[in-house]
Amino acid sequence: MAGIYIHVPFCKSKCSYCDFASYPKETSKIESYFACLYREIEARAKEFKDKTFSTVYFGGGTPSFVDEKFILGAVRQVKKHFNLVYNPEITIEINPGTVNKEKINAYKSVGINRFSIGLQTGYDCQLKKLNRIHTAKDFLECTNLLKGENISADILIGLEDQTLEQVKKSIDLALTGGAKHLSVYALTPEVGTPIYNDYLNGRLLSDDEVADIYDGVREYLSQKGIDRYEVSNFALKGFESKHNLNYWERGEYVGLGVSASSFMNNRRWTNSYKIDEYNTAIIFNKVPEISSDIIEGKDAEFEFIMLALRTENGMSIERFNKEFNLDFLKEYAEPLKKKQKYLILENNRLKIKPEYLYVQNDIILEFMK
Amino acid sequence: MSIKKENIRNFCIVAHIDHGKSTLADRLMEKTGQVSERDMEEQLLDSMDLERERGITIKLTPVRMFYKAKNGEEYLFNLIDTPGHVDFTYEVSRSLKACEGAILIVDATQGVQAQTLANAYLALDNDLEIMPVINKIDLASAMPDEAAKEVEEILGIEAMSAPRISAKCGTNIEQVLEAVVERVPAPKGDDNAPLxxxxxxxxxxxxxxxxxxxxxxxxxxxxxxxxxxxxxxxxxxxxxxxxxxxxxxxxxxxxxxxxxxxxxxxxxxxxxxxxxxxxxVSRPAEKPLDGYKKALPMVFSGVFPVDGSKFNDLKDALLKLKLNDAALSIEPDNSAALGFGFRCGFLGLLHMDVIQARIEREFDLEIITTAPSVSYKVYKTDGQNFTVENPSKLPPTTEIDYMEEPVIKASIFTPPDYVGPIMDLCQSKRGIYKDMVYLDKTRVELKYILPLNEIIYDFFDQLKSRTRGYASFDYEISEYVKSDLVKLDMLLNGEVCDALSIIVHKEKAYERGRQIAEKLKEVIPRQMFEIPIQAAVGGKVIARETVKAFRKDVLAKCYGGDVTRKKKLLEKQKEGKKKMRSIGSVEIPSEAFISILKTDNDR
CATH class of the missing domain: 2.40.30.10 (Translation factors)
Incomplete structure (x- = not known):
């Protein structure tokens, strides 16, 4: 099984923490961009005729920001050229304030069945500081349009002066809106973003404070039956993101559009981050890639371990052995022993003990050869 | 080459650091056509990169120049450079022995400084003709007359007729050349006598x-x-x-x-x-020239490769450096914490610094150095006695009758304003006051006996900061005295880390232990578990700090586009880890071992 990722590099305005390929000032390029994207969809589909895909994911940017016809066109193009399973999971990221009834109905009409909403926080003052375009009320208006749908909401922790109580309230809001899946991300100040200055000035929460909130969130959500299944992802049973689980199983995926990354047939590649560069490449029938690597041997093994150990369920040793034709327990006896205090080995799976999931880098480093 | 002996001039230049020694040497070479201005790399004499970078001279480089004097005669000048640091005092005295005269540079803005004095006295001791030169007259703050007067008052050398020059701008350099001809005596000696x-x-x-x-x-x-x-x-x-x-x-x-x-x-x-x-061999001289002294290492430190597999590379590097440095001593060492390495002996801290920098730069090796130690004399209860340079080689307390440590005779030169702070400093370093001499209105010489093991920590830095750089310092090793010394151990997560042990005076143990524990807390990164840091003397814990466990190190997101980035990040972390040493389950960055030296500077 494999996934398809489609990047929409447009939005109304840039959030203060965002370092994704997203260009609010280049909306005049929407039309030409999608024309090129459709061509890439067709070309890549030809390349992977023999593969079957089970998920599609529209990320951004703000996919819901552009006219729905572009999204519908993309879904149709994917369905036309790729082999999809019956009833694939199709997710779209939407932001409150960018959708209306018609848009949602249009999405649903082509089979989009999962909606990931960028809530971030339920406090308007915090939203404003993050340069988000919406309010808490906008979120509820948005979820009203999505009654009964499979909704996920994003929550940020680590904001200036943020408390656990505030985060709990934000979670309450998301659940009121009907979310059955939550992504709770620690704010990551990236160089070059406005929020990086806040970080340098010590305004954001410290790692210890973030960890406190995180622990509180985990406990709060588990009381509600919403369990963690990956470092930053929580869901009611059965509502996990299939698309994302595929990444952590080191499954294959094709990324389409600006800045999208792919992993197919042991090759990782990434498309250009610039719309013009991407468009030009497509128009001249060139690959829009800016990097490409074949991943083999120890590198591939490490990826497999690193990704799988992000999940609550850990890594299937059987799958590892089959994938690399190795005896994992023998091959990695040393790191397993060195870090055994933090690991669980049972049912032929390797997991990080739940309480250490948030400090896993130090553990997985041991597995790097 | 047929220059008459009467027309040879062998001389050196002595000066306080930064008073313009190398610049003047460059100008002399330029004026005598030894090097053309164009081709000249700044400060030719300081040939080692490191010397140029630090503005100090370590190795001696003689230069030969021909000068046609105003009297019409051609002269051969041999300029013998001298190292400018107290660590190398002995080498300075050797190079002085090769000369008949010395140019004494005095900075027109600063006047006589500690090393001006120390070097001038050295030159006088060696019966050299001293020719003062007042430098830096181009600076607005220059006071050449005052500087000359100071030379006369303090050193008793006629200086009013001394050339007033600017080595930087090349002003009045010819006056210096003429003065060398006129004032430096021609060498004596008999060509036909035994060699x-x-x-x-x-x-x-x-x-x-x-x-x-x-x-x-x-x-x-x-x-x-x-x-x-x-x-x-x-x-x-x-x-x-x-x-x-x-x-x-x-x-x-x-x-x-x-x-x-x-x-x-x-x-x-x-x-x-x-x-x-x-x-x-066939016709030996009756007796050698006098004054020979073997250069003895005074400061000892463990030197280990960061990457344990580079032991042989380190060995090669040290042996190569030793080829050119008789004062460097090396001996294999073995530490539980750091593995195989060497115990090296140096003339002083600067010498140690220079050797470290050369290993890293010229041999591209990353090394860990442990806190420097001096050489202690240990007298055991069973009558045996020996010297110990490595704290981890100290026998158990019960077997030690008593110990002795080396002390130095220190001369500190300072403006009178700073006498108080310096006395405080010397006292805190267990100094014994000997004398105070008012050299003139602006200069006092303080004499102290100080334990060498206090000097090698942060004495220089403290002296500089407490006197805003005005005081200077010279010392000679004096003798060994009985002292109440103990071994201070550092425990990480309950385990003694031998490479962090130091020998200290009993009264200092508590303070040092606390400082080192605090410093280690700063430099040891938080790890997955809490790490107690303890300082102990003879098994008794005297200070404690804790490095808290870290709680978050994971990346928030790891989706399709993040895999490569995350892997690169982890690879970088892994590289960083390679520079760490494991003491039991605790990982310590290599700089921790030397950083415990710097405890005092931060406050």
Whole structure:
């Protein structure tokens, strides 16, 4: 099984923490961009005729920001050229304030069945500081349009002066809106973003404070039956993101559009981050890639371990052995022993003990050869 | 080359650090046409990169110049450079022995400074004619008359007629050249007497063996001469003699009064110790030149490769450095924490610093150095006694009757305003006050006896910061005195880390232990578990700190586009980890071992 990722590099305005390929000032390029994207969809589909895909994911940017016809066109193009399973999971990221009834109905009409909403926080003052375009009320208006749908909401922790109580309230809001899946991300100040200055000035929460909130969130959500299944992802049973689980199983995926990354047939590649560069490449029938690597041997093994150990369920040793034709327990006896205090080995799976999931880098480093 | 002996001038330049020694040397070379202005790399004498970077001279480099004086005669000048740091005082005195005169540079803005004094006295001790030169007259704050007066008052040397120059701008350099002709005496010595040559420096050349820098006091040496060194008592056949022009330039012979080099297929620099005398085998001089002193290492430190597998590379590097540095001592060492390495002995902290920097720079090796130690005398209850340079080699307390530590005679020169702070500092370093001399209105000399092990920590830095850089300091090793010393151990997560142990005075143990524990808390990164840091003396814990466990190190997101980035990040972290040393389950960055030295500076 494999996934398809489609990047929409447009939005109304840039959030203060965002370092994704997203260009609010280049909306005049929407039309030409999608024309090129459709061509890439067709070309890549030809390349992977023999593969079957089970998920599609529209990320951004703000996919819901552009006219729905572009999204519908993309879904149709994917369905036309790729082999999809019956009833694939199709997710779209939407932001409150960018959708209306018609848009949602249009999405649903082509089979989009999962909606990931960028809530971030339920406090308007915090939203404003993050340069988000919406309010808490906008979120509820948005979820009203999505009654009964499979909704996920994003929550940020680590904001200036943020408390656990505030985060709990934000979670309450998301659940009121009907979310059955939550992504709770620690704010990551990236160089070059406005929020990086806040970080340098010590305004954001410290790692210890973030960890406190995180622990509180985990406990709060588990009381509600919403369990963690990956470092930053929580869901009611059965509502996990299939698309994302595929990444952590080191499954294959094709990324389409600006800045999208792919992993197919042991090759990782990434498309250009610039719309013009991407468009030009497509128009001249060139690959829009800016990097490409074949991943083999120890590198591939490490990826497999690193990704799988992000999940609550850990890594299937059987799958590892089959994938690399190795005896994992023998091959990695040393790191397993060195870090055994933090690991669980049972049912032929390797997991990080739940309480250490948030400090896993130090553990997985041991597995790097 | 047929310059009469009467027209040879052998001299050196002495100065306080940064008073313009190298710049003046450059100008002299320029004016005598030794080097053209265009081709000249700034400060030719300081040939090692490191020397140029730090503005100090470590190795001696003689330069030869021809000067046509106003009296119409042509003169040969041999300028012998001297190292400018207290660590190398002995080498300075050797190079002075090769001269008849010394140019004493005094900064017109600063006047006489500690090293001006120390070097001037050294020159006087060696019966050199001293010619003061007032430098930096181009600066707005220059007060040449005051500086000259200071020289007269403090040193008792006539200075009113001293050339007033700006080495930087090249002003009045000819006056200096003329003064050398007029005031520096021509060398004496008899070309036909038995050979007596003073080794004032040497280095190892891959093709020629050891190159000895010599001043011929008596006699003549040429290719084929069978020579003998006095102290090491070795014999060699001379393969080449020559002069520095400024590169090695072979000559038929070297005669009394001349400065040059001798090569004789000498394999080890130890055989040609600085200060030793070379003579002829067939016709030996009656007695060697006096004043020979073996350069003894005073400061000892463990040197280990960061990457344990690079032990042999480190060994090669140290052996190569030792080829050119008789004062460096090396001995294999083995630490539970750091693995295999060496215990090295240095003349002082600067020497240690220079060797470390050269290992890292010239041999591209990353090293860990442990806190420097001095050499202690241990007297055991069973009557045995020996010296210990490595704290981890100290026998258990119960077996020690008593111990002795080396002390120094320190002379500190300072403006009177800072006498108080300096006395506080010396007292806090267990100093014993000896004397205070008012040299003039602006200068006081304080004399103290100080334990060397206090000096090697942060004495220089403290002295500088407490006197805003005005005080300067000179010392000589004095003797060993009985002292109440203990071994201070550092425990990480309950385990003693041998590489962090130090020997301290009992009264200092608590304070040092607390400081080191605090410092370690700063430099040891938080890890997955809590790490207790303890300082202990004889099993008794006297200070404690805790490094809390970290709680978050994971990346928030890891989706399709993040895999490569995350992997790169982890690879970088892994690289960082390689520079860490594991003490039990605790990982310590390599700089931790030396950073415990710097405890005082931060506050």
């Amino acid at each position: 007596k040559a003073l080794i004032f420096d040497s280095y190892y050349d891959n093709f020629k063996g050891v190159i000895c820098f010599v001043r011929i006091m008596d006699g003549t040496v040429k290719v084929g001469t069978k020579i003998r060194t006095y102290m090491s008592d070795k014999q060699f056949d001379v393969t080449e003699v020559g002069v520095f022009a400024p590169n090695l330039s072979p000559q038929p012979c070297l005669r009394a009064g001349e400065v040059g080099y001798i090569a004789a297929s000498i394999k080890s620099i130890e055989d040609t110790a600085v200060g030793d005398t070379i003579t002829e």
